[in-house]
Amino acid sequence: MIVDRIRWHAVADDRLPGLAEGALLHLRVHGRDICFVRSQGVLHALADRCPHQGKRLSGGWCDEGYVVCPWHRFHFDPASGRARHGVCANVEVFPVEERTDGPFIGFPYTTFRVLGMDLW
Numbered sequence: 001m002i003v004d005r006i007r008w009h010a011v012a013d014d015r016l017p018g019l020a021e022g023a024l025l026h027l028r029v030h031g032r033d034i035c036f037v038r039s040q041g042v043l044h045a046l047a048d049r050c051p052h053q054g055k056r057l058s059g060g061w062c063d064e065g066y067v068v069c070p071w072h073r074f075h076f077d078p079a080s081g082r083a084r085h086g087v088c089a090n091v092e093v094f095p096v097e098e099r100t101d102g103p104f105i106g107f108p109y110t111t112f113r114v115l116g117m118d119l120w
């Protein structure tokens with residue numbers, strides 16, 4: 001049977017736990033470029049690649065809770081990744097947990113479950 005899983009990774013960067021409201025931070029986590037943002041007190045993680053023309057979202061800013069791409073100013077909801085006005089594809093988002101031992105990001109993956117065990 002095919003099953004979807006999330007693999008959690010600790011994000012060891014001292015700037016992340018104290019990231020200010022509305023601030024954007026680019027970090028490379030396990031080979032992926034991630035744009036972290038704190039919006040309404042919640043830490044979010046988005047793929048740091050605008051779905052419009054591939055520019056970095058982390059070079060932008062936050063406006064009324066949306067991440068704004070610095071190139072053509074499309075807005076993205078940091079929780080869902082939805083483009084604000086529907087004029088662009090959505091950006092991929094990842095779950096984030098702020099645990100007592102630091103922030104963690106989850107990357108989804110698909111595996112096969114055989115006899116109750118995941119193959120990878």
Ligand code: FES
Binds near residue numbers: 053055071074
């Ligand atoms: S590259 Fe982001 S809005 Fe165009």
